[in-house]
Amino acid sequence: MVIKYDVRFGQICLIEYTGTYKFQVLK
Known part of the structure; x- marks a missing residue:
């Protein structure tokens, strides 16, 4: 990560x- x-x-x-990119906006 x-x-x-x-x-x-x-x-x-x-x-x-994890095989593909996953975007998670930090709040």
Whole structure:
């Protein structure tokens, strides 16, 4: 699991690689 800045949402998102990328916006 990696934390990065996703410019598509303009928010910090969690990236969990489990065969595909799943973006979860941190609130």
